[in-house]
Amino acid sequence: MVATAPKQDRRVAICEAVFELLGEVGYDRMSMDAVAARARASKATIYRGWPNKPELVMDAIEHRYGGSMEPPDTGTLRGDLHALVSTACRLADGADGAVLTGLLTAATHNAELSQVMHRCVYETKHELYETMIKRAVERGELPEGSRSELLHEVLHAMVMSRRLWQTGSMDEEFATRLVDGVLLPVLRQGC
Amino acid sequence: MVATAPKQDRRVAICEAVFELLGEVGYDRMSMDAVAARARASKATIYRGWPNKPELVMDAIEHRYGGSMEPPDTGTLRGDLHALVSTACRLADGADGAVLTGLLTAATHNAELSQVMHRCVYETKHELYETMIKRAVERGELPEGSRSELLHEVLHAMVMSRRLWQTGSMDEEFATRLVDGVLLPVLRQGC
Numbered sequence: 284m285v286a287t288a289p290k291q292d293r294r295v296a297i298c299e300a301v302f303e304l305l306g307e308v309g310y311d312r313m314s315m316d317a318v319a320a321r322a323r324a325s326k327a328t329i330y331r332g333w334p335n336k337p338e339l340v341m342d343a344i345e346h347r348y349g350g351s352m353e354p355p356d357t358g359t360l361r362g363d364l365h366a367l368v369s370t371a372c373r374l375a376d377g378a379d380g381a382v383l384t385g386l387l388t389a390a391t392h393n394a395e396l397s398q399v400m401h402r403c404v405y406e407t408k409h410e411l412y413e414t415m416i417k418r419a420v421e422r423g424e425l426p427e428g429s430r431s432e433l434l435h436e437v438l439h440a441m442v443m444s445r446r447l448w449q450t451g452s453m454d455e456e457f458a459t460r461l462v463d464g465v466l467l468p469v470l471r472q473g474c
Numbered sequence: 475m476v477a478t479a480p481k482q483d484r485r486v487a488i489c490e491a492v493f494e495l496l497g498e499v500g501y502d503r504m505s506m507d508a509v510a511a512r513a514r515a516s517k518a519t520i521y522r523g524w525p526n527k528p529e530l531v532m533d534a535i536e537h538r539y540g541g542s543m544e545p546p547d548t549g550t551l552r553g554d555l556h557a558l559v560s561t562a563c564r565l566a567d568g569a570d571g572a573v574l575t576g577l578l579t580a581a582t583h584n585a586e587l588s589q590v591m592h593r594c595v596y597e598t599k600h601e602l603y604e605t606m607i608k609r610a611v612e613r614g615e616l617p618e619g620s621r622s623e624l625l626h627e628v629l630h631a632m633v634m635s636r637r638l639w640q641t642g643s644m645d646e647e648f649a650t651r652l653v654d655g656v657l658l659p660v661l662r663q664g665c
């Protein structure tokens with residue numbers, strides 16, 4: 284953000300408007316004026332806070348997705364994986380999935396937007412996976428030296444792919460199949 | 475297609491123009507007029523062939539991706555998987571990947587477009603996976619009753635995810651890691 288930010292409550296309302304419109308019409312069709320109208324803010328407020336659409340959208344993504352997430356802690360690796368997949372499916376299948384798919388085409392033409400999405404939605408979640416695998420190693424469920432990167436990539440890919448390509452529902456059956464049929468075999472391949 | 479189709483060579487040129495523009499600007503920003511200009515066709519030719527943009531794009535997708543593909547046949551399961559991943563990476567990393575990502579956001583707002591993409595890019599490729607797994611079973615590399623659906627979904631998800639989320643390069647190292655670290659463990663989990 285390069286200009287003067289609106290107060291926090293205005294900012295939250297404006298970010299919400301951005302997300303609603305991204306989900307409804309996608310990035311290319313979303314205008315700054317439509318954001319102002321949806322947030323019941325003046326155009327001047329919007330333009331004072333953000334000079335253009337990319338800045339506004341990237342700030343909103345950073346604000347909503349940029350933080351870390353608490354890893355599940357169910358006491359077993361399988362339980363943790365299942366909880367994580369269920370959370371990811373719920374997010375992807377709901378408003379957040381609509382926001383992200385509303386951005387995907389634009390991100391392929393806009394390297395900066397793509398980097399912000401990658402960092403906020405993917406990179407900032409690495410630590411969560413690290414913690415989960417570390418706990419499984421401490422419990423003796425996985426060998427020392429087990430890595431989390433591949434697990435992270437596979438889980439993310441499978442959940443987002445279901446959402447994008449509509450290759451099936453994102454229900455309990457999918458979560459169980461993903462955990463038992465893909466994630467655990469990937470993690471245990473070295474055993 | 476509901477109207478009179480142009481001759482085959484005009485049609486090919488028009489489809490090529492559609493794909494170029496989808497890759498460059500995405501679906502929402504692509505206009506029928508731009509397609510006509512790029513294909514050096516008159517607007518009348520375009521509108522005689524296709525009444526509107528969704529029809530034109532869906533026909534172009536059907537035309538380019540709707541066929542089946544010949545499965546690799548290297549003599550080993552690992553070799554076949556590696557050949558398939560390499561082909562998928564080459565397609566996703568090139569012009570075809572640009573076309574598909576240019577369509578993704580629009581497809582989430584257009585159920586018919588989404589169905590055409592799903593059928594042409596995903597469903598019509600099932601048979602290839604079936605054949606590959608059947609051959610591996612015949613060679614004794616996999617047990618009787620091995621299924622191909624999960625393999626197909628994981629490979630598709632992992633390759634498209636790399637392309638979309640830029641989680642890493644799509645090189646030989648990725649192909650090997652995907653085959654040995656994910657696909658073979660998923661297929662052999664029951665062994």
